[in-house]
Amino acid sequence: MNPRALYKFLIRETLKLPTETRSYYIRNIRNGFFQHADEPDPERVKQIISRALEDAEWETLNERKYILDQTRSLFRANKDVSDPVEINRYILEAEARLTMAEHYRNPYPRPVNYPKGMYTKKVGKSHGKAMIKKSQQSRPAYMKSLDTK
Numbered sequence: 001m002n003p004r005a006l007y008k009f010l011i012r013e014t015l016k017l018p019t020e021t022r023s024y025y026i027r028n029i030r031n032g033f034f035q036h037a038d039e040p041d042p043e044r045v046k047q048i049i050s051r052a053l054e055d056a057e058w059e060t061l062n063e064r065k066y067i068l069d070q071t072r073s074l075f076r077a078n079k080d081v082s083d084p085v086e087i088n089r090y091i092l093e094a095e096a097r098l099t100m101a102e103h104y105r106n107p108y109p110r111p112v113n114y115p116k117g118m119y120t121k122k123v124g125k126s127h128g129k130a131m132i133k134k135s136q137q138s139r140p141a142y143m144k145s146l147d148t149k
Contacts, residue, residue, distance in 0.1 A: 007029070007030075007033040010029050010033075011026060011029060011030075014026050014029065017060065018060060020105075021060050021105075024105065063106075063107050066107055066108065067101070067107045070107075074090075074094075074145050077145075078090055078145075090145070093145055096140070097109070112138065112139060112140060113138075114135075114138065115134055115135075115137075115138040
């Protein structure tokens with residue numbers, strides 16, 4: 001099988017992937033094809049691209065599993081909350097995390113930058129009250145449930 005035929009076959013195979021991730025994997029297959037189009041051994045090209053496709057399905061399944069696990073654990077952890085203000089805060093957090101996941105096409109929480117004038121805690125040292133307050137205020141809504149209590 002020549003690289004061009006393999007490329008076309010793999011593009012057709014992406015139709016089996018979920019719609020929301022299809023364009024990402026088509027782009028990766030296309031980049032892989034152009035990178036290895038001059039490869040003299042078509043079997044090697046086939047191995048490289050098919051491995052990329054296998055990784056594609058693996059990533060999608062892992063992300064789906066992560067979302068389900070996070071949702072289950074957070075709902076179970078907050079099942080006893082009865083305060084309407086607290087419930088509203090959790091709903092806003094869930095909406096923020098969902099929006100971030102859809103926008104960045106990545107379900108994992110984004111890292112948080114320290115605010116201006118903040119520094120990392122050194123081992124064995126304690127933060128002052130002002131630094132602790134500044135750190136707590138800088139936490140975005142989608143990270144509140146991930147804080148350790």
